[in-house]
Amino acid sequence: MPETRLDTARIRAAREMIDPIFLDTPLYRCEALEPGLGCAVSVKLETANPVRSFKARGTELVTSALAAGGSRAVVCASAGNLGQALAWSGRGRGLDVTVVASRFAPAAKLDRIRALDARLELVDGDFDLARERAAGIARYEGIRLVEDSLDIETCEGAATIGLELAGAAPSFDAVLIALGGGALATGVGHVVKDLAPGVEVICVQPAGAPAMTLSWRQRRVVTTETTDTIADGVAGRLPIAAVLDDLLQVADDAVLVQETSIIAGMRLLLDHAGLVVEPSAALGIAAILEDRDRFAGRHVVTIVCGGNVDPDAYRRWTGPAARES
Numbered sequence: 146m147p148e149t150r151l152d153t154a155r156i157r158a159a160r161e162m163i164d165p166i167f168l169d170t171p172l173y174r175c176e177a178l179e180p181g182l183g184c185a186v187s188v189k190l191e192t193a194n195p196v197r198s199f200k201a202r203g204t205e206l207v208t209s210a211l212a213a214g215g216s217r218a219v220v221c222a223s224a225g226n227l228g229q230a231l232a233w234s235g236r237g238r239g240l241d242v243t244v245v246a247s248r249f250a251p252a253a254k255l256d257r258i259r260a261l262d263a264r265l266e267l268v269d270g271d272f273d274l275a276r277e278r279a280a281g282i283a284r285y286e287g288i289r290l291v292e293d294s295l296d297i298e299t300c301e302g303a304a305t306i307g308l309e310l311a312g313a314a315p316s317f318d319a320v321l322i323a324l325g326g327g328a329l330a331t332g333v334g335h336v337v338k339d340l341a342p343g344v345e346v347i348c349v350q351p352a353g354a355p356a357m358t359l360s361w362r363q364r365r366v367v368t369t370e371t372t373d374t375i376a377d378g379v380a381g382r383l384p385i386a387a388v389l390d391d392l393l394q395v396a397d398d399a400v401l402v403q404e405t406s407i408i409a410g411m412r413l414l415l416d417h418a419g420l421v422v423e424p425s426a427a428l429g430i431a432a433i434l435e436d437r438d439r440f441a442g443r444h445v446v447t448i449v450c451g452g453n454v455d456p457d458a459y460r461r462w463t464g465p466a467a468r469e470s
């Protein structure tokens with residue numbers, strides 16, 4: 146049993162609080178991907194839901210507890226997907242939702258946050274500046290601040306994916322998990338290490354946003370001054386110590402991948418699996434592309450964790466012009 150902030154019994158109980166529309170997502174072996182990757186590949190599809198990412202599993206927990214306690218408002222900082230998920234979950238429970246995001250976040254994500262009736266405040270900086278601003282709003286207005294990856298519900302929500310993976314047959318040799326703030330990796334990693342300890346837990350981050358991976362490798366919080374990646378969902382600079390402690394318990398490895406591999410991964414998922422994914426969701430495929438020998442002959446599952454892309458940017462990455470260059 147891994148010694149983390151998480152508890153598998155609580156994660157099982159959490160399933161009851163999550164709208165079933167976000168649970169038991171498709172999990173299937175995708176043979177069409179395999180010739181390009183040299184190993185058996187299954188995908189866990191977290192994009193086929195109303196917010197096109199896994200983040201609503203956590204926001205369902207946060208908002209159901211808030212609504213039960215009589216709260217009326219909630220605020221979060223978001224790279225885009227948490228905000229959209231919180232807006233969706235909060236709207237259904239009559240909560241006023243404020244989201245603080247970078248004005249450089251993909252317009253598609255920002256538009257959906259607004260469309261779901263949340264108040265959207267933009268900062269002229271990155272996600273970590275948005276975090277500061279959201280904390281200020283929470284203090285000033287006296288409302289709940291949702292801190293992704295730090296707040297246990299965000300990890301428990303993501304961890305319900307782990308229950309679905311651990312319950313699957315046949316079991317996998319390795320699970321590839323996109324790593325940002327760490328809710329997804331610590332949540333899924335906790336359950337996998339508890340229920341299927343033989344499965345290798347591998348976190349994947351862009352080389353252009355490596356803070357959590359460097360922290361995991363050095364076993365202490367390492368921050369970076371900037372980030373430079375198209376994978377906007379995982380581009381943090383300031384890892385949270387408590388999340389790193391959990392990640393150290395559950396991750397077997399943390400790898401960094403190049404931008405070209407992320408784009409190649411998005412193309413493979415489009416061409417051979419018919420999946421439109423955002424860059425963060427292609428990190429697992431990118432990791433296989435960069436180290437085929439490591440995965441050869443093994444059965445790997447990758448969590449396709451988000452599909453919110455700006456159409457123009459997506460066409461730039463995957464369209465014919467990009468393929469010729």
Ligand SMILES: Cc1ncc(COP(=O)(O)O)c(C=O)c1O
Nearest residue numbers: 226325326327328329378425451
């Ligand atoms: C699509 C996508 N993938 C991966 C992540 C990273 O998840 P975490 O911050 O839980 O590590 C996020 C975070 O918002 C995301 O939106």
